[in-house]
Amino acid sequence: MGFGVVFTQGVVSGDPYRVGQEVLEQATAADRLGFDAALTTEHKHSTEYFGSALPMAYAIAARTERVRVGTSVALGPLYNPVELAQDAAMLDQISGGRLFLGLGAGYLEEDFTTVGVPFTERAGRLDETARIVRSAWTNERFSFSGEHYTFDDVSVIPKPLQAHAPLHLGAWTPGGLRRAARLGDGWISNALMSVDTMAQMASAYRDEAALNDKEGHVSAVRFCWPARSREEGMRDFGDTALAMVRTLWEYGAIGDMPGVRSASDITIDDAVRDRIIFGTPDECAESIRGFQDTAGVQDFLLIFRHPTGPGQAKVLAAMELFATEVAKQF
Template identity: 65%
Template sequence: MSVGVLFTQGLVTGDPHTVLGEILEQAEAADRLGFSHALTTEHKYSDEYFGSPLHLSYAIAARTQRVKVGTAIAIAPLYNPMELAQDSAMLDQLSGGRAWLGLGVGYMPVDYSTVGVSWEDRAQRFDETVRILRQAHTSERFSFSDEIYTFDDVSVIPQPVQAGGVPLHLAAWTPGGLRRAGRLADGWITNALMSLQTMTAMAADYRAAAEAAGRTPHVTSIRFCWPYTSREAALEKFGDTALAMARTLFDYGAITDLPGVSSSAEITLEEFVKDRFVFGTPQECVETVGRFRDEAGVDDFLMIFRYPTGPDHAAVLEAMELFGAEVLPALAADHRKVRA
């Protein structure tokens, strides 16, 4: 089991040049502290997220030595699939075989209209893009033809470093999406705020699809995270921004498993700390991660320490240091104990 970091900042975080520099510094900290990934994400029309995740991943790759670099997620239907194949192969070469590609369909039509891509055929576009990526990364030359895309005798130069191509992990929240992840992908990525109960049920459906397709299932869970030594300080730094983010995502339609909640104003921090956030003392964080591992069968985690609106850079580095010093070693020891 590994634990990585996911960056989710944008213009509302502050001056773009400054914030991008802070992301690079946090990526260097992740590399130094023993985290496994330093990944980026995107929306194409949002002040809250930067919209060029692979470009930022190139910079992260150049500033790190060990962590996996890439996306969780890039909205795959918004890209020309051969260009995405080329860019991700180049990231793999630049990083020496550390590229990791998390892909999703997205859930906001404005992301599509911003770049002039049809929202209506997004599922077919996504399916074909994943298949094209796989062929492009494993074939010297290939041809492809389906409903959306046709390519004749094309190639990606240079090919990825990793045998079998850049690993492809698909985000999904629907039955069809879970089946697609099982059929086509190297793993399934949860969303950041689904409950443990929801994740456990979806993970079971995904695993069944993966096993039916002859694939080894792999579950990666995105979680909002904040370790602390002082609860009062944690609530001050983390509480308001975390609650605001949860309410925003509810309004966007990204949280659908809150029965009885009809308005984002009804959401409480206590509700999300119970089985959605990784929040608490280092030991409490270990216990929470262990529950997701044992009940939902999570293989890897991607932690979000900073939302678009905070906490501030210094506090994030401090939280990452605490997690790296006390939570990661305890998780490794606990995992060895479980496997034994």
């Protein structure tokens, strides 16, 4: 069981320089507190998320010593696959073999129009990108001819330091789960699917992985907020959690809330019941065990700060509380 941290701040969080420094401070805290990873994510057209996931991961690598560094997730279809393989391999080298590369297909059309990539091609481009990245990492030279990309006698220098650098794929559709099982080393959930939805998807993913002679590996992205009491947690995180769930429902990132016809129908109870790791340290541990027992989750990639809050001091305190009183139970 591993616990990583994912950073989701953007310019809506404040001055970009200050917010960037806060992300780096959270990353060094994760390294010091014993978390297993400190990962970036992105949207290309958003005030809520920075759009430069790999450059931020490089900065994190330079300031940490032991956590895995990389993305959960970068939008794979928006990159040149060979450049992505090179940049990720260099990150693995300069970090001493700590790369964790997570890629997703994307779900917001604005991300694609921002960089001039057709939204309708996202699945095919991610499929080819995953295959190209793996070929670039494992072959001295390779060629590839697909619907979207063609490369002839290409060599990526340097290769990753790790003998088998991990490539994890995010998904929440049947096709995406099959892709993760076929081409990835693991599946990454989205941040707000319920535990029952995750269990169904994890089962489908593992069945498909078995058909590809793989065991499969499940990583769950979860918003997380430990507190000394539920009342304290609601005070510090309740409004943020509710706004976050409503926003992501409007984006179309949550599809398993029967009866919800508009964002205003969602309550805070809906948010914390089985989607967010929330409450006292013991309640957080109980929630983690529920995801572990029901969905077979092996790693948790935790988001302690949504772009709208809480503030930095409270985030750092929550990370420390989790590390000292929740993670130690596992």
